[in-house]
Amino acid sequence: MIPYADFFSLGVALYVTFVAAMAGLLDWLRQTRLWVVVATAVMLVLTFSGSQVLWHGAKGQVVTVPTLAFVLAYAFFQYIVARAWLAVRIRGKRQWAYCTVIGLALAPLVVAKLGNHLAPSDVLGFLGISYLTFRCVDTVIGIQDGLITDLPLVQYLAFLLFFPTLSAGPIDRYRRFEQDWTGNPTASAQRGSGQTATAIPLVSPAAGTGRSRTRAEWLNDLDGALQRIFRGLLYKFILASLIRQYWLNPAAHMPGLLGTLSYMYAYSFYLFFDFAGYSAFAIAFSYVLGIHTPENFNRPFLARDIRDFWNRWHITLSYWFRDHIYMRFVLAATRGKWFKDRHLASYGGFLLSMGLMGAWHGLTWYYLIYGLYQAALLIGHDVFSRWNKQHHVLHGPAWTAASIALTFNAVCFGLLLFSGHLA
Amino acid sequence: MSVTSTTASKVLDVLVRITGTDEVRRNLDLPLFDTGLLDSLGVAELIIGLSDTLGIEIAPSEVERDLWSTPRQIIAYAEERIKA
Numbered sequence: 001m002i003p004y005a006d007f008f009s010l011g012v013a014l015y016v017t018f019v020a021a022m023a024g025l026l027d028w029l030r031q032t033r034l035w036v037v038v039a040t041a042v043m044l045v046l047t048f049s050g051s052q053v054l055w056h057g058a059k060g061q062v063v064t065v066p067t068l069a070f071v072l073a074y075a076f077f078q079y080i081v082a083r084a085w086l087a088v089r090i091r092g093k094r095q096w097a098y099c100t101v102i103g104l105a106l107a108p109l110v111v112a113k114l115g116n117h118l119a120p121s122d123v124l125g126f127l128g129i130s131y132l133t134f135r136c137v138d139t140v141i142g143i144q145d146g147l148i149t150d151l152p153l154v155q156y157l158a159f160l161l162f163f164p165t166l167s168a169g170p171i172d173r174y175r176r177f178e179q180d181w182t183g184n185p186t187a188s189a190q191r192g193s194g195q196t197a198t199a200i201p202l203v204s205p206a207a208g209t210g211r212s213r214t215r216a217e218w219l220n221d222l223d224g225a226l227q228r229i230f231r232g233l234l235y236k237f238i239l240a241s242l243i244r245q246y247w248l249n250p251a252a253h254m255p256g257l258l259g260t261l262s263y264m265y266a267y268s269f270y271l272f273f274d275f276a277g278y279s280a281f282a283i284a285f286s287y288v289l290g291i292h293t294p295e296n297f298n299r300p301f302l303a304r305d306i307r308d309f310w311n312r313w314h315i316t317l318s319y320w321f322r323d324h325i326y327m328r329f330v331l332a333a334t335r336g337k338w339f340k341d342r343h344l345a346s347y348g349g350f351l352l353s354m355g356l357m358g359a360w361h362g363l364t365w366y367y368l369i370y371g372l373y374q375a376a377l378l379i380g381h382d383v384f385s386r387w388n389k390q391h392h393v394l395h396g397p398a399w400t401a402a403s404i405a406l407t408f409n410a411v412c413f414g415l416l417l418f419s420g421h422l423a
Numbered sequence: 424m425s426v427t428s429t430t431a432s433k434v435l436d437v438l439v440r441i442t443g444t445d446e447v448r449r450n451l452d453l454p455l456f457d458t459g460l461l462d463s464l465g466v467a468e469l470i471i472g473l474s475d476t477l478g479i480e481i482a483p484s485e486v487e488r489d490l491w492s493t494p495r496q497i498i499a500y501a502e503e504r505i506k507a
Contacts (some may be wrong), residue, residue: 063449090431138484141484142484145482145484145485146482147482147484173484307462322463322483323484324483324484326463327463327466327467327483328462328465328472328483330467331467331470331471331483334467334468335471342464342468343464345464346463346464349463349464375499
């Protein structure tokens with residue numbers, strides 16, 4: 001079962017969370033933790049009900065394992081890696097250990113992607129592994145930065161396998177999730193709110209009672225959830241479906257430049273409404289359970305420029321790469337004086353983060369080209385806007401409108417590359 | 424002069440150098456991201472600047488940008504970190 005792909009899976013998610021939503025009528029049943037664990041357990045069993053081939057014997061015999069066992073093994077592996085890393089990190093910073101742990105956290109994804117590439121099968125991957133990897137690596141980096149100082153088992157697994165966002169995000173952060181989970185901003189998220197931990201506590205202050213929403217918070221969450229469910233229905237099941245049936249599919253067979261252009265716009269709108277609709281469902285079901293998963297889209301086709309676009313399109317992915325790849329590259333490059341010009345460090349960061357983002361989508365040439373294209377746009381925009389700022393040539397409402405139109409078309413062309421239609 | 428105001432002036436010095444304008448000193452509530460004075464490259468340089476002048480190490484994912492978008496907020500954060 002693929003989450004939110006059809007009315008059936010949407011209905012299942014509604015049934016599972018309905019109990020949690022209604023239980024909120026009673027004070028003592030407004031526990032976020034309880035419902036996250038129950039709902040996630042039920043949905044994991046339903047989503048990963050199949051089994052997958054582990055081994056094809058020489059004589060045709062086939063060894064299979066339940067997919068669920070596979071997913072749980074993955075989650076426990078990541079937990080053990082992160083937990084061990086935390087124990088090492090408390091004793092001091094060790095660069096080699098940090099690199100090893102990042103490698104271990106990435107290993108299952110790399111094996112699944114490379115394995116798929118060498119011998120196409122679904123042997124090692126499972127639905128959502130790409131997105132789970134982001135959360136694992138985020139936790140590892142948080143530990144390195146001293147921002148994550150405790151890793152309770154149930155809390156980590158709930159964060160990692162949280163069912164509403166399991167298959168395709170939005171990509172939440174461990175420290176943000178922790179705040180909703182514990183209802184306690186003084187857990188290891190405290191540095192983010194301006195208070196610094198002087199020493200790394202061995203026992204989390206949040207280890208006590210769980211989060212219980214007030215009645216007002218519960219109603220607010222349900223309100224947010226309902227709005228998003230209807231937006232999801234409109235975007236995914238009405239607009240994206242109509243676009244696919246009446247525009248995208250016919251355009252796919254249209255010859256010539258006009259056909260390609262038509263496909264480009266159709267695909268861009270289809271992808272937006274489909275993915276933004278999925279994200280709305282994912283965030284809606286998070287809210288029902290009291291978890292405020294971050295937004296993924298904010299009117300991306302109205303972006304003023306390409307930089308603005310990446311603050312509006314697949315936001316959680318874009319911010320992940322910004323915080324964990326771009327910023328760290330620029331910091332290292334500036335501190336190490338790798339480049340004479342400060343802007344070159346930034347351009348290196350664009351190339352690295354967008355290139356990796358392309359590769360993450362899949363090791364196919366058009367994903368890589370897509371990543372490099374986005375980096376080129378970001379670099380081009382930076383060069384242009386600095387020149388424009390200095391000479392003050394293009395400004396005013398007409399230029400803003402032109403800039404929005406230009407950005408929209410540049411973005412659509414990027415999505416055409418991404419679609420593989422030109423391949 | 425108290426310790427806090429020294430911190431404030433050091434933070435503002437760094438901000439003036441990065442943004443290239445005195446405006447950040449005059450208007451402590453200037454939205455740095457919306458006005459385009461600060462971008463990701465600027466944040467990286469700010470992190471290095473605060474590390475060099477105040478000795479505080481801030482991780483890139485540590486602060487949400489909407490909690491760190493004006494000179495006043497950045498000063499407050501630096502002061503909190505120094506106090507602790």
